[in-house]
Amino acid sequence: MNLKILVTAGDGIGPEVTNEAVAVLKEIAAQGGHDFAFTAKRIGGVAIVADGTPLPDETLAAALASDAVLLGAVGGNEFNSLPPDKRPEAGLLKIRAELGGFANLRPAFAFRELAVNSPLRHEIVDGADILFVRELLGGLYFGKPREWNRTAGEAWNTMRYTREEVARVARVAFDLACKRRKKLTSVDKANVLEVSQLWRATVNEVAAEFPGVTLEHQYVDAMAMHLMNRPRDFDVVLTENLFGDILSDESAVITGSLGMLPSATIGGKVNLYEPVHGSAPDIAGKGLANPLGAILTGALILRHSGGLEAEAAAIEASVRKVLEQGFRTPDLARGNASGFTVLSTKEMGAKVRETLSESLSRRGAAQAV
Numbered sequence: 001m002n003l004k005i006l007v008t009a010g011d012g013i014g015p016e017v018t019n020e021a022v023a024v025l026k027e028i029a030a031q032g033g034h035d036f037a038f039t040a041k042r043i044g045g046v047a048i049v050a051d052g053t054p055l056p057d058e059t060l061a062a063a064l065a066s067d068a069v070l071l072g073a074v075g076g077n078e079f080n081s082l083p084p085d086k087r088p089e090a091g092l093l094k095i096r097a098e099l100g101g102f103a104n105l106r107p108a109f110a111f112r113e114l115a116v117n118s119p120l121r122h123e124i125v126d127g128a129d130i131l132f133v134r135e136l137l138g139g140l141y142f143g144k145p146r147e148w149n150r151t152a153g154e155a156w157n158t159m160r161y162t163r164e165e166v167a168r169v170a171r172v173a174f175d176l177a178c179k180r181r182k183k184l185t186s187v188d189k190a191n192v193l194e195v196s197q198l199w200r201a202t203v204n205e206v207a208a209e210f211p212g213v214t215l216e217h218q219y220v221d222a223m224a225m226h227l228m229n230r231p232r233d234f235d236v237v238l239t240e241n242l243f244g245d246i247l248s249d250e251s252a253v254i255t256g257s258l259g260m261l262p263s264a265t266i267g268g269k270v271n272l273y274e275p276v277h278g279s280a281p282d283i284a285g286k287g288l289a290n291p292l293g294a295i296l297t298g299a300l301i302l303r304h305s306g307g308l309e310a311e312a313a314a315i316e317a318s319v320r321k322v323l324e325q326g327f328r329t330p331d332l333a334r335g336n337a338s339g340f341t342v343l344s345t346k347e348m349g350a351k352v353r354e355t356l357s358e359s360l361s362r363r364g365a366a367q368a369v
């Protein structure tokens, strides 16, 4: 399999975690005879400093010419006073819009080994396995009009969706639910917002195409609570852009750390892969970042852009094994470090590669017999 992968590492811990993800993908390529070609380009704050814009044309052109884009994270405190359209985050929103992927898949899988590190009780989180499908190109993030009118002392954004925008992401979510436990929870605020009423009506229409899937609706406020009380009751969770942003970070409490969560954005010209977390300025440059979310994001590249299911599963199994053996980055050891070996970002990446390499060579040896 040949894959051209553009790496836009970005800011803060972005380069630290994407380095580990790329190294794991190189291990897969070396052992499996695949050809993965990596190119690196700037995005976010580093691009503002070097090129005067958070998404240089060269980066966008390279992204459009690749098979997959792996993005680290963007953002830094030094840019916090800039208006939204000049910030590092504007580069991320622009690359999302240009690549065109509208369905952002954010799996939140609770590894049993990490249950002890969740502030929730073991019996609440054990076995939780949720797939958030977050609409990524609509809602408040892109709706117009938007403005901060300083003279009037007034600001506004627009939460806007068309029926087609809701229907296309709903179809992706229903389709994925068919391949999982066949339950879909659509999250909205239809008791208050017209845009949510359109959302709910459209999801109900699309549901008719998928009679095998059980659909339920939840209001976003109640859903925030249900996720903490009974996360195991949910399978696929479909929601709009901002609600999905918030609920997916909340799901980090179920999985033990934000640093564990991967994502894949599909449905456009080129798929975009990013861990869910941000640039984490509070720990950047210290070797403290958890690279597992980025490494698991690498597995999603193989699954969704390479059709390499076995290789994706091998990465996921290696992550599990490393956790089973008691290796933790500091965010995962939080609250209960005794009995664990705490590793730096690079050490954790190396541990995953070592475990992966052993399992791939065992598999190779078994096939040769």
Ligand code: NAD
Pocket: 013, 017, 072, 073, 074, 075, 076, 077, 089, 092, 258, 259, 260, 274, 275, 276, 277, 278, 279, 280, 281, 282, 283, 288, 289, 290, 291, 293, 331
């Ligand atoms: P954040 O996700 O960067 O960090 C939140 C908390 O989680 C911090 O305490 C951080 O140390 C911790 N954390 C995050 N990832 C971790 C990892 N891999 N390992 C260990 N700990 C980790 O969110 P924030 O602090 O609210 O935002 C910081 C900047 O990142 C902002 O500029 C924001 O806009 C940006 N951001 C970017 C993306 C992205 O590029 N995809 C996503 C979210 C936030």
Ligand code: IPM
Pocket: 075, 089, 092, 093, 245, 276, 278
């Ligand atoms: C995410 C981030 C981004 C978002 C920001 C940085 C634009 O929080 O990917 O979850 O809100 O989509």
Ligand code: MN
Pocket: 245, 246, 249, 276
């Ligand atoms: Mn977010």
